[in-house]
Every structure is written in C-alpha cells, then in structure tokens.
Amino acid sequence: MKRKKNSVGFQFELFQEETKSPFDKLFDIFKELITHTSGDFDEAMDWLEQLDQEYQLTDENYTLDDFVEDLKEKGYIREEAKSDGTFDKKITAKTERAIRKNALNQIFGQIRKKGAGHHKTNSSGLGDEHTGDLREFRFGDALENINITESLKNAQVNHGFGNFELTENDLIVEDTHHKAQMSTVLMIDISHSMILYGEDRITPAKKVAMALAELITTRYPKDTLDILVFGNDAWPIQLKDLPYLQVGPYHTNTVAGLQLALDLLRRKRNTNKQIFMITDGKPSCVRMPDGSYYKNSNGLDDFIVDKCYQMAAQARKLHTPITTFMIARDSYLQTFVDEFTRSNRGKAFYTGLDGLGEMIFHDYENNRKKRIR
Incomplete structure (x- = not known):
C-alpha cells in the first residue's frame, strides 16, 4: 500500500510495483x-x-x-x-559509467550520497560537520556555529529574566567534527592465479574496484583514488579501463605493486593515505636490480616474502596502512598475510568473494575517521 495525503488526513491505495521496460x-x-x-x-x-x-x-x-x-x-x-x-x-563512456553505477548499487547498495564529499574524524572542535551536540563557547570557535536560541536561554538563566545581558560565558555553540581528505591506492592482482582452477576471482574484484571508484567520486569527490594492477610488474590504470581489465600470464610481484602505490601516495599533499590490496595472497616474483625477474611459484619463497615484509615496514614508517583483502583460504598463505599485516600494523580480511565490497567500504570509513593528525 502507499499513503496519499488529502485535506482530511490520509487515504490508502494499492501499491503498484514499478515495471521495467x-x-x-x-x-x-x-x-x-x-x-x-x-x-x-x-x-x-x-x-x-x-x-x-x-x-x-x-x-x-x-x-x-x-x-x-x-x-x-x-x-x-x-x-x-x-x-x-x-x-x-x-x-562507450556512457556504458562504462552505467557499469560502475551498477557495481556500486550491487556492492554498496545501502549507501546514500550525502554531504560535500568528506568523512568525519574522531577529533571534535574547530571542524566543519555538525554533530548535533551543544557545548560552551571556546576561543576560536566560528561565529556561525553559535546557537542563538540556546545562548539566549543560557543568558536568562545566568542573569535573570528581568536583567538581560549576553556575555561570552553565556554563548552556546553547536559542536563539529573535522573532515579530512583521504588519498587511497587500490591494488588489484591480475596474476594468472586469479582465474586458476576454474575460479573467477578477477571479475568480482574488478566490480569491487568499480564500486569503490564510483563511491569515492560521487560521495567523496575531494578524496583521491588511484588504481593500479600488478602481475610481473605494476602499472597504473585509468578509471575508464576497469571494465576491460583481464588476467594475464603473470606471476605476482606484490613488491612492485607496493612500490608503485607508495610512489603514487608520495605525490599527494593529503596527510591521510592508505592502500587497499585485493589479491589471492601468494607473492611469486620480484624484479632484481639488473632488471631480471626472480620467480618461484612453488610455495612461499623466503627471498620474495622477506621483500614483501620490508615493503610493509616501509609503508608503516610512512604512516600508510595497508588493508589486505585475501580472496583465498590456504592456511600457509594466511600465515604470510598475518606476518605481512603485523609488519605494517595494517588490517587483513580473509574471505571468499561474498561480502568483499561491504568490508572494503567498512574499512574505508574506519580509516577515514582515524587518519587525521
């Protein structure tokens, strides 16, 4: 039923489901x-x-x-x-936008656009997003945050109803939170293992990337998002390239992906930076100083793994948390991701593809609230 208002009150009529052409x-x-x-x-x-x-x-x-x-x-x-x-x-580009919007609706369907494109932090005070709470005036508070009605009430209580006087001590302001910009790099593993054994991991990962990109550009337009892919090497891609992304005959050079991600973030002027990495977890390749590749697909190679730990520690020193979304459940790979996460003091989620988008959004929101300095 749907409700229809008239001059008397409300009347009800049968709800007609919207039909698609x-x-x-x-x-x-x-x-x-x-x-x-x-x-x-x-x-x-x-x-x-x-x-x-x-x-x-x-x-x-x-x-x-x-x-x-x-x-x-x-x-x-x-x-x-x-x-x-x-x-x-x-x-066309119109279709690319429609695909991104479709991914956003599927993965972040409960999210609605609001505000001018910022997130709250845990810091209150001289911010620019109202919390709904009231507090006493402090030196430096913006005049436009003064709640006139509550201030006048406070003055009447403090000075009496017959003796109107408004002083600084009577002023009440609406509390605010700071809003911070965030620079995010999204890393997508396009190694051959992302389609190995007949399991398509790349398509859902790609849809999550499109959804996240659409989310940031529509809800948080002042944030930045860079997207890169990594196989034997790593390279940035444009937003418009996402629908065409394919797995290649590559090993997994996680180190190259992290090096490029940190390089992209160094160019950002924002204080708040983070890396999201979607992978099936197994690094199997690094590039040597002479330009050659050292590859090993048999288990976890200590030399390659140590290089990954070094990159995680370097990101930590740069105050850049890495959130790893591992879309495989091999126990030995989880052990590697655990140690990688400890080295960075970041976060890790072990998951199939169900719920991946929801977790990415949850962690994006949480990091946006914490990463203000």
Whole structure:
C-alpha cells in the first residue's frame, strides 16, 4: 500500500510495483555480461543470445536486434569501421559509467550520497560537520556555529529574566567534527592465479574496484583514488579501463605493486593515505636490480616474502596502512598475510568473494575517521 495525503488526513491505495521496460530488463543483464567479458561486445551478445534462447527474454514485440538498435540510439555503443569495410561495436563512456553505477548499487547498495564529499574524524572542535551536540563557547570557535536560541536561554538563566545581558560565558555553540581528505591506492592482482582452477576471482574484484571508484567520486569527490594492477610488474590504470581489465600470464610481484602505490601516495599533499590490496595472497616474483625477474611459484619463497615484509615496514614508517583483502583460504598463505599485516600494523580480511565490497567500504570509513593528525 502507499499513503496519499488529502485535506482530511490520509487515504490508502494499492501499491503498484514499478515495471521495467524490455530494454531496461535486457540492459541489466547486458551490464553484467559486458563486465564478465571485459568489454567485448560481441562475446557479451553471444551470451545474451544463449540466455534468450534458454529463458525467452525477448518476444516478437522486442527482439535482440531491437535492443542493439536502442543501445546505439541511447549512446551506449558506437561503431568503428574496420579495414575490410565492416564495423566493430564498442561500448562507450556512457556504458562504462552505467557499469560502475551498477557495481556500486550491487556492492554498496545501502549507501546514500550525502554531504560535500568528506568523512568525519574522531577529533571534535574547530571542524566543519555538525554533530548535533551543544557545548560552551571556546576561543576560536566560528561565529556561525553559535546557537542563538540556546545562548539566549543560557543568558536568562545566568542573569535573570528581568536583567538581560549576553556575555561570552553565556554563548552556546553547536559542536563539529573535522573532515579530512583521504588519498587511497587500490591494488588489484591480475596474476594468472586469479582465474586458476576454474575460479573467477578477477571479475568480482574488478566490480569491487568499480564500486569503490564510483563511491569515492560521487560521495567523496575531494578524496583521491588511484588504481593500479600488478602481475610481473605494476602499472597504473585509468578509471575508464576497469571494465576491460583481464588476467594475464603473470606471476605476482606484490613488491612492485607496493612500490608503485607508495610512489603514487608520495605525490599527494593529503596527510591521510592508505592502500587497499585485493589479491589471492601468494607473492611469486620480484624484479632484481639488473632488471631480471626472480620467480618461484612453488610455495612461499623466503627471498620474495622477506621483500614483501620490508615493503610493509616501509609503508608503516610512512604512516600508510595497508588493508589486505585475501580472496583465498590456504592456511600457509594466511600465515604470510598475518606476518605481512603485523609488519605494517595494517588490517587483513580473509574471505571468499561474498561480502568483499561491504568490508572494503567498512574499512574505508574506519580509516577515514582515524587518519587525521
């Protein structure tokens, strides 16, 4: 039921569920498929056609051809000419934004945009976000934070109702919290093990990255987010590259990822900095001073592991916490992540892919409240 107000009070009428158009229903599925295919339109449409045959998603009134035409008309795909005179269909920036928003709704669906893009810290005083609490005036408090009504009441109590006088000791202000900017680097493991044994770990990790990026850019626009991927080496990627991210035939050079993350953060003027690392936990590669690679995929190599511990300790000295989200449950890898976390005094979560986005948001919020100095 939904409530409708009239001149007498309220009356009730039957609630009518919002119905989606045939395009919107197919577009929801398309956004999932295009994420799994890393932006490959033709492959996504092949999958959509198979689903259509099995589940009768379309009918004679609205076909897949109609859907493709609508995608073009609405600006979600574009056509690029090939040398043989045919055309390739590519998704557009509008689709990339829709995919990020879809990931945000799936992973952080309970979050709503508010404020100007800052977070509270645990420090109160000369801040800029009202807490709802009242306190006495202190030297340096902003005049606009003075609560006139409560101050006048206080003056009447202090001086009597017949003798109005307002002094500094009568003033009551609304308490505030500081808001701090945060610079975050998100590291995504794209080594071959992220799709090993038939388990797709990269697609959910990629969706979390898109959701986090959309969250920061819409709710916390004054924060910064850098995204990097690491395999044999590490390199930064753009926000627009996320839907196209794929695993490569790489080992896992965690050290290179951390070195690049710290280098990116050194360039930020914010005091508050942090690193999120999504990985299946096993470092297996480092680059040597002569440019060669030392690789070992058999268990945990002491030489590689020690390099990781050194990077964790270096980040700690730079007051940069590392939160590791390990999406595997091997006990020997958990032992490594435990020691890595102790070296950094950071945090670690051991999880499958369920709940990963919720934990990332929770820790992002917690770090934003703590990292003010």
